[in-house]
Amino acid sequence: xxxxxxxxxxxxxxxxxxxxxxxxxxxxxxxxxxxxxxxxxxxxxxxxxxxxxxxxxxxxxxxxxxxxxxxxxxxxxxxxxxxxxxxxxxxxxxxxxxxxxxxxxxxxxxxxxxxxxxxxxxxxxxxxxxxxxxxxxxxxxxxxxxxxxxxxxxxxxxxxxxxxxxxxxxxxxxxxxxxxxxxxxxxxxxxxxxxxxxxxxxxxxxxxxxxxxxxxxxxxxxxxxxxxxxxxxxxxxxxxxxxxxxxxxxxxxxxxxxxxxxxxxxxxxxxxxxxxxxxxxxxxxxxxxxxxxxxxxxxxxxxxxxxxxxxxxxxxxxxxxxxxxxxxxxxxxxxxxxxxxxxxxxxxxxxxxxxxxxxxxxxxxxxxxxxxxxxxxxxxxxxxxxxxxxxxxxxxxxxxxxxxxxxxxxxxxxxxxxxxxxxxxxxxxxxxxxxxxxxxxxxxxxxxxxxxxxxxxxxxxxxxxxxxxxxxxxxxxxxxxxxxxxxxxxxxxxxxxxxxxxxxxxxxxxxxxxxxxxxxxxxxxxxxxxxxxxxxxxxxxxxxxxxxxxxxxxxxxxxxxxxxxxxxxxxxxxxxxxxxxxxxxxxxxxxxxxxxxxxxxxxxxxxxxxxxxxxxxxxxxxxxxxxxxxxxxxxxxxxxxxxxxxxxxxxxxxxxxxxxxxxxxxxxxxxxxxxxxxxxxxxxxxxxxxxxxxxxxxxxxxxxxxxxxxxxxxxxxxxxxxxxxxxxxxx
Amino acid sequence: xxxxxxxxxxxxxxxxxxxxxxxxxxxxxxxxxxxxxxxxxxxxxxxxxxxxxxxxxxxxxxxxxxxxxxxxxxxxxxxxxxxxxxxxxxxxxxxxxxxxxxxxxxxxxxxxxxxxxxxxxxxxxxxxxxxxxxxxxxxxxxxxxxxxx
Numbered sequence: 001x002x003x004x005x006x007x008x009x010x011x012x013x014x015x016x017x018x019x020x021x022x023x024x025x026x027x028x029x030x031x032x033x034x035x036x037x038x039x040x041x042x043x044x045x046x047x048x049x050x051x052x053x054x055x056x057x058x059x060x061x062x063x064x065x066x067x068x069x070x071x072x073x074x075x076x077x078x079x080x081x082x083x084x085x086x087x088x089x090x091x092x093x094x095x096x097x098x099x100x101x102x103x104x105x106x107x108x109x110x111x112x113x114x115x116x117x118x119x120x121x122x123x124x125x126x127x128x129x130x131x132x133x134x135x136x137x138x139x140x141x142x143x144x145x146x147x148x149x150x151x152x153x154x155x156x157x158x159x160x161x162x163x164x165x166x167x168x169x170x171x172x173x174x175x176x177x178x179x180x181x182x183x184x185x186x187x188x189x190x191x192x193x194x195x196x197x198x199x200x201x202x203x204x205x206x207x208x209x210x211x212x213x214x215x216x217x218x219x220x221x222x223x224x225x226x227x228x229x230x231x232x233x234x235x236x237x238x239x240x241x242x243x244x245x246x247x248x249x250x251x252x253x254x255x256x257x258x259x260x261x262x263x264x265x266x267x268x269x270x271x272x273x274x275x276x277x278x279x280x281x282x283x284x285x286x287x288x289x290x291x292x293x294x295x296x297x298x299x300x301x302x303x304x305x306x307x308x309x310x311x312x313x314x315x316x317x318x319x320x321x322x323x324x325x326x327x328x329x330x331x332x333x334x335x336x337x338x339x340x341x342x343x344x345x346x347x348x349x350x351x352x353x354x355x356x357x358x359x360x361x362x363x364x365x366x367x368x369x370x371x372x373x374x375x376x377x378x379x380x381x382x383x384x385x386x387x388x389x390x391x392x393x394x395x396x397x398x399x400x401x402x403x404x405x406x407x408x409x410x411x412x413x414x415x416x417x418x419x420x421x422x423x424x425x426x427x428x429x430x431x432x433x434x435x436x437x438x439x440x441x442x443x444x445x446x447x448x449x450x451x452x453x454x455x456x457x458x459x460x461x462x463x464x465x466x467x468x469x470x471x472x473x474x475x476x477x478x479x480x481x482x483x484x485x486x487x488x489x490x491x492x493x494x495x496x497x498x499x500x501x502x503x504x505x506x507x508x509x510x511x512x513x514x515x516x517x518x519x520x521x522x523x524x525x526x527x528x529x530x531x532x533x534x535x536x537x538x539x540x541x542x543x544x545x546x547x548x549x550x551x552x553x554x555x556x557x558x559x560x561x562x563x564x565x566x567x568x569x570x571x572x573x574x575x576x577x578x579x580x581x582x583x584x585x586x587x588x589x590x591x592x593x594x595x596x597x598x599x600x601x602x603x604x605x606x607x608x609x610x611x612x613x614x615x616x617x618x619x620x621x622x623x624x625x626x627x628x629x630x631x632x633x634x635x636x637x638x639x640x641x642x643x644x645x646x647x648x649x650x651x652x653x654x655x656x657x658x659x660x661x662x663x664x665x666x667x668x669x670x671x672x673x674x675x676x677x678x679x680x681x682x683x684x685x686x687x688x689x690x691x692x693x694x695x696x697x698x699x700x701x702x703x704x705x706x707x708x709x710x711x712x713x714x715x716x717x718x719x720x721x722x723x724x725x726x727x728x729x730x731x
Numbered sequence: 732x733x734x735x736x737x738x739x740x741x742x743x744x745x746x747x748x749x750x751x752x753x754x755x756x757x758x759x760x761x762x763x764x765x766x767x768x769x770x771x772x773x774x775x776x777x778x779x780x781x782x783x784x785x786x787x788x789x790x791x792x793x794x795x796x797x798x799x800x801x802x803x804x805x806x807x808x809x810x811x812x813x814x815x816x817x818x819x820x821x822x823x824x825x826x827x828x829x830x831x832x833x834x835x836x837x838x839x840x841x842x843x844x845x846x847x848x849x850x851x852x853x854x855x856x857x858x859x860x861x862x863x864x865x866x867x868x869x870x871x872x873x874x875x876x877x878x879x880x
Contacts, residue, residue, distance in 0.1 A: 162835055234832035234859065241862075342749065358756075366767060373771050374778055385775035386795050388846065388860075395767065528810055528831065607835045625833060627807060678810070680832055 001055050006146040008052040009139050015041045016133035020126040027122035035122045039110055042125055045132055046103035053100040056145055060087050065152040069145050075158035077559045085169040086159040092145035099135035102180040109184045109209055116205050123191030134317055142310055161588045161607040167227035171220050175247055178217025179285035182250055184209040186282025189275050193328040196336045200265045211705040214254045221247050222694040233608030233623040235682040240392045245371040246291040249364055250284040253277055256360035259353050268340030272333050279325040290314035345417035352410040359403045366395040397452055407507045408463035430465035437461045450522035460511040467504040502704025509700055512693030519686035532676045540683030543572045549674035551667040562586040563601055565626040565670055581611030583624040596639025614688050621682040627675045631666055638662050776846055781816050782823040788849045796847045802839040829856030834863040
């Protein structure tokens with residue numbers, strides 16, 4: 001089957017090349033047969049890559065260690081659902097996932113948009129196939145996911161324990177879906193610029209995919225943050241790591257684009273800006289993949305060593321995309337990209353959206369500069385240097401304050417122009433409400449002790465109040481018009497203008513996320529302590545007591561999966577037990593032959609399972625680093641005994657029996673006389689609001705992205721018109 | 732020529748108004764970009780290897796140290812740990828004293844990044860600055876006996 005998989009990739013590479021050329025040739029000569037052939041090549045590539053993807057996934061599922069990638073990234077003790085996800089923990093598998101998602105999403109787009117933008121679509125197909133050719137080329141010549149060995153090892157190395165988390169099964173898929181979906185508006189704008197047809201049609205046609213890309217990428221980022229919070233044992237969810245930043249960059253420019261396209265659709269303005277934003281977003285999406293896969297910047301996520309061939313390939317692709325994009329925009333700026341209208345007033349929705357765009361692009365620039373600063377510094381001074389989280393916070397926090405404020409003003413300010421008086425009339429209610437909330441926070445909480453957080457609480461409350469007020473006003477108006485009940489009127493209102501009201505819901509979610517981020521950053525209590533059983537530590541008004549150690553051996557499919565050492569922690573507040581937490585650390589066996597029989601169960605990789613009691617008001621969080629130093633001398637002695645016994649002819653069956661006895665003994669010893677363990681304890685206010693806000697964003701995003709009944713009718717009409725035009729052409 | 736009346740009672744040619752807006756916006760963007768560039772250089776920590784740190788470190792200055800954890804060098808001391816970091820390709824190493832969050836993948840031989848300041852002959856890691864690279868492969872490639880088909 002490996003040969004079939006490899007053949008699929010090789011044929012896909014050829015088809016990508018052929019399809020791209022056929023599409024462009026067909027478009028330039030007006031020969032529809034070639035255009036159709038190009039599009040069918042894309043569908044065929046999607047089919048072939050899907051076959052390759054399924055073959056590799058099947059190899060992971062059945063633990064076929066003939067495949068090098070399976071042997072080095074999975075094992076029989078890896079649960080089946082993590083075996084599925086193990087594929088994209090590898091360089092080869094993740095590149096295959098990328099090209100699979102690219103081919104599938106592109107095919108869906110071309111299928112849904114058939115009959116629309118007939119002059120632009122062939123070039124868009126060529127761009128998508130060009131990207132496909134690049135990734136297929138990497139898979140065929142560099143990564144080689146179907147490399148096999150003649151004699152399979154008896155066991156695989158296993159999936160990185162850190163990645164054994166539900167979020168990690170979906171996080172890479174969502175990120176890559178975001179990246180590949182953003183390539184659709186990117187491809188269409190390239191096509192639109194080539195044929196000089198930069199009206200709002202390409203925006204309308206690809207709006208669903210832009211929104212879907214934005215949602216997938218945003219959801220992927222949040223899943224990554226959640227994984228970091230609950231798995232990495234440091235208690236944070238964002239560290240301004242280069243790879244995190246790389247996923248944030250296209251999301252920021254994509255957010256700016258989703259706002260600024262409204263101005264082009266409504267007023268025919270900002271064409272250069274919109275085209276540039278989509279092009280930048282597409283290139284930043286490629287850059288995100290490049291950063292993870294090249295190891296060019298020092299990051300927790302750097303999966304490969306520096307200086308590999310993939311880095312050069314990506315650099316060449318990104319340079320080519322940048323040069324082409326700049327050429328297309330500059331060469332069209334004075335004709336088809338010329339604005340149809342000008343900004344009438346600074347008191348207008350256009351101005352508010354423009355300001356929102358400038359701030360978003362400003363944040364993106366800050367993140368870009370900070371992320372690539374090691375390379376910039378090396379190029380300018382010859383010395384590699386890096387900036388830390390305080391530098392990012394210094395710029396991003398004030399910009400976010402402005403952004404949240406604008407998210408409250410933008411949706412309610414009139415198009416073209418308004419007066420300050422009229423604007424105040426619209427915003428008076430939310431302004432008074434947020435001022436009252438701010439006053440209450442000052443009077444009854446310590447929120448004012450951190451000025452930036454306090455300002456954020458007020459502006460986020462204002463943004464939420466504006467969105468809720470707009471929903472309320474619309475619902476009341478509909479009730480008066482139709483006599484519907486409130487919930488029915490609200491649903492009808494949202495259904496009639498999904499884009500607008502979905503946007504309001506997204507604003508509410510984003511504001512909640514920022515409130516959660518501000519509160520958990522400024523008012524978090526963190527303490528690192530060493531505790532013996534029976535000892536307590538007080539953190540943020542809560543008393544954490546180490547009740548007793550825990551230890552157990554966990555098995556899967558008859559094999560030892562991991563040894564778990566941990567503790568039971570009682571949390572008391574105001575004399576009442578509020579939580580019983582169980583932080584643990586799982587020790588996974590390693591196959592390293594240099595280690596002794598027992599050592600391989602303790603010296604391998606280990607990962608934290610945090611104890612967490614999540615709540616609306618605060619999270620109680622604890623992670624443990626057990627001290628196994630008193631076990632290690634016994635482990636080493638055991639290694640020597642087993643080595644001697646093996647040399648004396650101990651059978652494998654008896655070795656397994658004695659090994660189980662020894663491990664059980666070591667676990668029981670830890671349970672009975674555990675040495676003091678190191679704990680990180682965190683009391684974090686409103687962290688849950690981040691995850692809840694993200695769910696609201698997701699709901700709002702779906703609401704906005706869901707096609708209106710009218711749009712579906714419009715699509716059918718467009719297809720019918722296209723068919724009639726084709727038939728007339730034949731006649 | 733069409734004239735417009737601004738909110739503050741002044742009339743201005745729209746083209747001139749747009750030009751002024753553009754100049755103001757560009758000036759603000761340039762100033763911000765300048766501040767950004769300046770502060771990034773002044774707030775940055777030099778990324779150094781252990782051998783570079785040994786030859787060029789000044790007391791009180793922050794450095795971003797990159798290298799591999801020396802086998803058998805990790806010792807738990809009170810609330811923190813001490814360990815040695817060596818060059819990626821080489822044996823020159825420096826001692827590091829660190830308190831704060833310890834990443835799960837941290838162990839002997841792993842590649843780490845930690846912000847340090849010189850303190851006598853040792854280096855003190857900044858709290859919570861220790862980062863361990865996330866490896867995709869857990870075994871030494873040499874340990875695999877498998878041969879390509």
